[in-house]
Amino acid sequence: MTEPLNFCQPQDEIEALIRSAKDYVRPSDDLRPRVLEIARLERREQHAQRRFWQMAALVFLCGMLTSSIRQRPEAATPPHQTALDASPIFSSANAAVRSYDPSWEMVESFTQLRRRQAQLLRL
DSSP states (O other), rough: OOOOOSSSHHHHHHHHHHTTTTTTTTOTHHHHHHHHHHHHHHHHEEEEEEHHHHHHHHHHHHHHHHHHHHHSOOOOOOOOOOOOHHHHHHHHHHHHHHHHOOHHHHHHHHHHHHHHHHHHHHH
C-alpha cells in the first residue's frame, strides 16, 4: 500500500522559518521619516501634474473660445478695407504672414480695434 501524502508538512516548515526570522527583521530608525518624506514628494508631484493638466485644459478652452469668437462674422461694423487689403498683390502676402506668425495676428487685431475706436469717435 502507498502512504497518504501529507500536504501540511511543507507549510509547517515555512511557518517555522518565518517564526524563527521574527527576531532578524527590524526597521531602521529613519524608516518612518523616509517613508513620510517620499509620500510628501509624491503628493507634491501629483499636485503639480494635476495643476499642469488643469492649466493645459484652461489654455485649450481659451483657445477654442477665442477661435470661435474670431470666426463669428461682425454684423455691427462694416468691413473697412485699406489699399493694402484691396490689392491682390499684397493680400496673399498678408495671408501668408498672418498664418505663420501669431504675433502679427496681435498687431492686426490691435489695428482693427483702433479703426473701430476711430469710427466710433467720428460718430
